[in-house]
Every structure is written in C-alpha cells, then in structure tokens.
Amino acid sequence: MPVASIIDPKQVHDIIGRHQLADGYDMVLDLEKSYGPWLHDAGRGEDFLDCFTCFASWPLGYNHPGLDEPEFERELLRAAKTNPSNADLYSREMASFVDAFATKVTPEGFDHHFWIAGGSLAVENAVKTAFDWKARRLGRTSFHDDVNDLMIVHFQYAFHGRSGYTLSMTNTLPDKVGLFPKFRWPRISSPGCEFDLDGNICNDVAALEAQALGELEAFRTRCPAGGDKIAAVVIEPIQCEGGDRHFRPEFLQGLRDFCTRADALLCYDEVQTGFFGSGKPWMWQHKGVEPDIVSFGKKAQVCGIYAGKRIDEVEDNVFVRSSRINSTWGSNLVDMVRSRRFIELITEHDYAANTLARGEQILTGLRRIARDTGAFTNVRGVGSLLAVDYPDGDQRNAAIGRCYDERLIVLPCGPKSVRLRFPLNLTEDEANEVLNRFERAAT
Numbered sequence: 001m002p003v004a005s006i007i008d009p010k011q012v013h014d015i016i017g018r019h020q021l022a023d024g025y026d027m028v029l030d031l032e033k034s035y036g037p038w039l040h041d042a043g044r045g046e047d048f049l050d051c052f053t054c055f056a057s058w059p060l061g062y063n064h065p066g067l068d069e070p071e072f073e074r075e076l077l078r079a080a081k082t083n084p085s086n087a088d089l090y091s092r093e094m095a096s097f098v099d100a101f102a103t104k105v106t107p108e109g110f111d112h113h114f115w116i117a118g119g120s121l122a123v124e125n126a127v128k129t130a131f132d133w134k135a136r137r138l139g140r141t142s143f144h145d146d147v148n149d150l151m152i153v154h155f156q157y158a159f160h161g162r163s164g165y166t167l168s169m170t171n172t173l174p175d176k177v178g179l180f181p182k183f184r185w186p187r188i189s190s191p192g193c194e195f196d197l198d199g200n201i202c203n204d205v206a207a208l209e210a211q212a213l214g215e216l217e218a219f220r221t222r223c224p225a226g227g228d229k230i231a232a233v234v235i236e237p238i239q240c241e242g243g244d245r246h247f248r249p250e251f252l253q254g255l256r257d258f259c260t261r262a263d264a265l266l267c268y269d270e271v272q273t274g275f276f277g278s279g280k281p282w283m284w285q286h287k288g289v290e291p292d293i294v295s296f297g298k299k300a301q302v303c304g305i306y307a308g309k310r311i312d313e314v315e316d317n318v319f320v321r322s323s324r325i326n327s328t329w330g331s332n333l334v335d336m337v338r339s340r341r342f343i344e345l346i347t348e349h350d351y352a353a354n355t356l357a358r359g360e361q362i363l364t365g366l367r368r369i370a371r372d373t374g375a376f377t378n379v380r381g382v383g384s385l386l387a388v389d390y391p392d393g394d395q396r397n398a399a400i401g402r403c404y405d406e407r408l409i410v411l412p413c414g415p416k417s418v419r420l421r422f423p424l425n426l427t428e429d430e431a432n433e434v435l436n437r438f439e440r441a442a443t
C-alpha cells in the first residue's frame with residue numbers, strides 16, 4: 001500500500017477507480033501547493049480558480065496562513081490522534097468550539113445545539129426534533145403511540161439531502177431520489193424571484209407567493225380527522241441545488257405566520273447558505289424572519305442544528321431528554337477544532353464584510369457581462385452565493401465546460417443555472433480575475 005507522498009499524481013484516478021466510482025473532476029488536488037482560491041492540480045501542474053469551494057463547504061481557501069499558528073496546529077494534531085464520542089465524552093477542545101459557535105455564530109435567543117456529521121443528518125435531526133415536538137403537543141407522549149400521520153411541508157425544487165427523511169423532501173434531479181421508497185408529504189410550489197439586470201425583481205412573485213401559501217393552507221384544512229398533522233415547514237432561505245432560487249421576506253413571513261397558526265415549527269435548512277456564506281452568519285438574517293430551528297453544515301465544518309424558545313413549549317423535548325437524537329461521534333473533534341479556528345479568523349479579519357463586498361463586485365461585473373454579451377440573464381445573489389441563468393441546460397453545461405478550460409471552476413444548479421461559490425477571503429484582484437475568466441467563457 002503506497003503512502004500518499006510517493007503516489008504519482010497521474011495514477012491517482014486509476015488507483016481510486018479500481019475500487020470505487022471515480023467520475024469526479026479530472027484534476028488531482030495538491031494539498032500543499034493549493035493556496036487561497038487557487039486549487040493546484042498536481043497532475044497538470046496548473047492552478048484553477050475556485051468558485052466551487054467543494055460544493056460551498058470550504059470557507060477560507062487553501063492554506064490560510066492563520067492555520068499555521070503553532071497552538072492551533074498542536075490542538076489539531078491532538079484532536080486528530082484520537083476520535084472521541086463527543087456526544088458523551090467531553091474535552092476542552094470541544095468546549096472551546098461549542099463556546100465559539102454558540103456565542104459568535106448562533107444568533108441570540110437560540111439556546112439549544114446539537115452536533116452531527118453531514119448536512120443531510122443535520123436536516124434529518126431538525127425533522128426528528130419537530131416530529132417529537134409535534135407529537136407531544138398533540139398529547140401523544142407514549143413511545144408506543146402511532147405518529148405515522150405526522151408530516152413535513154417542503155417545497156418544489158428543494159434539496160435537503162439523501163438520507164431517509166430528507167430524501168422525501170428533496171426534489172431536484174430524479175436520479176437523486178428515484179427508486180428509493182419515500183414518504184408522501186405535502187410539497188408546495190416554490191415562489192422564486194427573477195431579477196432584471198438592475199437587480200430588481202421582474203416576475204410576478206407576489207402572485208406565486210399567494211398561490212404557494214394557498215396550497216399550504218389547503219393542506220391544513222384537508223388534513224384527516226380535523227387535527228393538524230404538520231410538524232414543520234422546512235425551507236432553504238435560498239434554494240441552492242434547485243437553482244439558486246431566492247425568496248422575498250414577505251413569503252418567509254407568510255410561512256412564519258402559518259407555522260404559528262398551525263402549531264408547527266419553521267425550520268430553515270442553511271446547510272449551504274449558512275456560516276457567513278451570505279456575508280452574515282445566516283442567510284435568514286438578511287430576511288429578518290426568525291425560524292424555530294436552523295440546520296447547518298458545509299462551511300461550518302461541523303453539522304447540526306440550533307433551536308429557539310418554541311422548543312421549550314414542550315417540557316420533555318429532544319434537547320432535554322437523553323438519547324432522543326444522538327450519534328456515536330456527535331460530529332468530529334478535528335472538525336470542531338478547525339471550525340473554531342475558522343470562526344476566529346472570520347471574526348478577526350471581518351471576512352463577512354469582505355464577502356458582502358466581493359459579492360457586490362462580482363454581481364456588478366456579471367450584470368455588465370450579461371448586458372455586453374447577452375449570454376445569460378437573472379444575475380442574482382448575496383455574498384458568496386451568486387448565480388446566473390443560461391437559456392437552457394445544454395448552453396449552461398457548455399459554459400461551465402468553457403469556464404473549466406479557462407481554469408475557473410463553477411457549478412451547475414437547477415435546470416439552467418450556473419452557481420458561483422467563492423471563498424470568503426477572496427481579494428478584490430481575485431474577484432476581477434473571476435470576472436475576466438467568466439467573461440471569456442460566457443459565449
């Protein structure tokens with residue numbers, strides 16, 4: 001078995017492909033030579049400009065100098081040489097992470113946290129929290145009570161992951177969810193905004209919102225046995241995989257009001273949008289409509305949920321009663337140590353403000369390119385979460401291929417959108433380089 005350092009980069013795909021599906025990028029990530037937004041391909045010996053960031057999961061580019069700080073390195077190595085079951089066995093390293101996250105990332109008023117590995121499982125546990133809460137609100141407190149009639153409202157174009165419950169709420173590409181048994185929970189239409197090249201909403205989104213909220217109310221009134229069985233409404237504040245679909249605050253407020261009326265929890269899935277990706281800790285803070293539970297992952301390194309006061313309306317909720325939601329490792333200590341360092345660096349350098357500024361810079365540039373070339377429309381986004389629409393999927397895929405030829409990595413989403421997800425510490429010059437390459441690849 002060869003150690004990593006003596007493997008010829010040209011053999012990497014062959015070695016991996018012998019034992020698993022290896023249809024990812026044709027490059028080989030060089031962990032030492034990659035830096036900032038530049039992903040070094042050990043095979044070609046070339047740098048790629050990274051607007052992919054491992055599916056929006058890598059917050060500060062490669063080899064940030066702040067990660068070389070000796071005390072952090074010692075802590076990281078200590079954590080990496082073990083793998084404690086954090087849900088039950090606590091360490092100072094864990095305490096330091098929990099304190100940083102809860103005081104610098106979680107907004108005021110959300111006192112409950114739960115950690116796990118993987119974004120799908122974060123959403124899955126938001127859903128479990130809501131089911132337990134709703135069952136108890138309905139007086140079904142025995143573990144032998146049947147609660148199979150409870151359900152989760154979700155949306156067209158949603159992506160919440162590929163685990164059991166989340167699969168039933170995901171409806172992007174059929175090959176992600178087809179041929180797996182699913183729950184039949186109410187799926188509501190998704191009133192996404194479209195934008196002109198001045199950044200104004202240009203579709204009749206108010207009518208779409210009214211339709212979606214009407215569908216939601218209809219589900220409630222049609223519920224069997226007169227009781228209300230909706231445990232939660234789950235929505236991404238921007239539907240990312242589904243096509244970077246933005247919602248107005250008015251719509252989220254409509255969902256908030258519905259949840260209050262229906263005695264259900266409003267859950268935001270911020271796995272992709274959270275942890276400063278929008279230039280604020282959480283995308284929902286741009287909209288000003290408070291949720292009851294937020295699931296997070298990706299850039300945070302540690303996945304999980306935070307929850308607010310409505311949870312406490314049920315005395316025996318999952319944050320109080322042992323082992324209702326749990327996993328062996330309760331996330332991973334190495335991820336916790338790295339996450340804590342990222343929180344420090346983001347705070348110290350005010351990368352949130354940088355993310356907002358770079359986002360505006362790239363949006364302005366993309367609008368100019370759209371006007372000049374006519375290649376794409378619907379330029380939209382906030383912070384590092386940017387997207388444009390090509391006329392159709394084929395033209396979009398061709399443009400992404402041309403970007404790759406220009407050594408710029410961007411992602412598809414939805415039927416015809418290109419999504420850019422840049423690292424939060426991107427510089428002004430690097431943002432201009434993103435635009436140069438995107439423009440050359442536009443047509």
Ligand SMILES: Cc1ncc(COP(=O)(O)O)c(C=O)c1O
Binds near residue numbers: 119159
């Ligand atoms: C909004 C959202 N929720 C959940 C997930 C699932 O996360 P993971 O792939 O870490 O399970 C993703 C992944 O892209 C996502 O974008």
